[in-house]
Amino acid sequence: QFVAATGATSRTAATYLRSNAWNVERAVDDYYDSGAAAPPCESKALVELFEKYKGTDPEEPSTIGIDGTINYIQDLGVALEDPVVLALAYKLDAPTMGQFPKQRFIKGWQSMNADTIPKMKKAVESLSADLANDPAFFKEVYKFTFGFVRPQGQRVLPLDSAVEYWKLLLEDKFPNEDVFSKWITFVTEEHRKAVPKDTWNMLLDFVVNVLGSEDGLESYDAEGAWPSIFDEFVAYLRR
Template sequence: MSSLTAAQRNAVNQFIAATGATSRSAATFLRTNAWNVERAVDDYYDSGTVAPPKKESKALVEIFEKYKDPEEPSTIGIDGTINYIQDLGVALEDPVVLALAYKLEAPTMGQFTKQQFIKGWQSMNADTIPKMKKAVESLSADLANDPAFFKEVYKYTFAFVRPQGQRVLPLDTAVEYWKLLLEDKFPNQEFFGKWIAFVTEEHKKAVPKDTWNMLLDFVVNVLGSEDGLDTYDAEGAWPSIFDEFVAYLRR
């Protein structure tokens, strides 16, 4: 698995969670099906190769029980999450916390469900705190070095931090997480500072999902390109906020 990209490893983990197959079988069926998880799972069952499902790890259940919410025993709540993240030796404001939430399919901030917690850690072959610490180190490296994995985590963050019942992200929340995730993705501090000044002083609107998702593409493919703003196509499929920002930069 070490030669696979983060996106491919994620596909392997999804396949294993769905079928209980070995990682080798998962990789074989996924390669045959161009890394499409749904097609690969169908192919696996059609082939007659059926592996017994993984048993729930007793060690992981015990770890979950240590941190679970006493009033909602099927979840780890905010207090348990804080204690758990600290026991992993990770600062709460470290971006790897978002990567971990993504891997464990956390539904919202400060919450892990028992089923996804156990399934996620089983897929990463970690059933002790020391093993989990090593897995978190690997996630941190993937976040820094694998653009595809970073993009998955970045896109996941929108729904993860969005207030329940809302379709958009409050601007102050978006700015907070852009500073956490995207500041060092901009080609320089000046561009990042101008983006923050633009959205807070001129645009002043909550952030919809398409703006959130496409900002990363804008930073990488426009600002980070050799020709910079000259590559920006105002007739392209960019949300209007990017037209406004480019005009703002060109003043």
């Protein structure tokens, strides 16, 4: 599959597949990100747009950096604190905040059939609508956000960062503002621990399937596969 997608030799394929745990998609991205080859059907318009915003760091010549990202998002007519920025980062497979590698940028926009700022603005409007109306897409973006904003080299998300992004993404998913406020108070004043991936991911399930259910807390199964923080929060709510 790697050879068919890239035209590389079997030896090159083995090298990139081995370094990416035999994940074909990641290996192909790594191959192109490394500059080993140019991807097929590269859009001239997209390349020119990328060149307009890319950084000047000689160590990262094929990446739009923080300053370029800020300018780019503003040119799309989007506020930096708008949740759709996370949806866009997800669609462009951005590895971390303030970075858009060239090949991922081009591949992502090609998949959305947009190669000009006006077309991209329309695509962003569509992403915003999907974020609001498509629960499956929202869940994908929410889960992506953990790795996207987590500090490099760490396995957990600092609590202050988690709270910031919960306020951005989940506040209106809770049954009401009071319950959300109690969650924030609980994690900051009682639990006071960094947030692992399973807690981050399962909070959305807890909000939708327990707090948002007809029976509310009565539907919570303490014997289920919930991280212990949810047992503690349910007990906190029942005080």
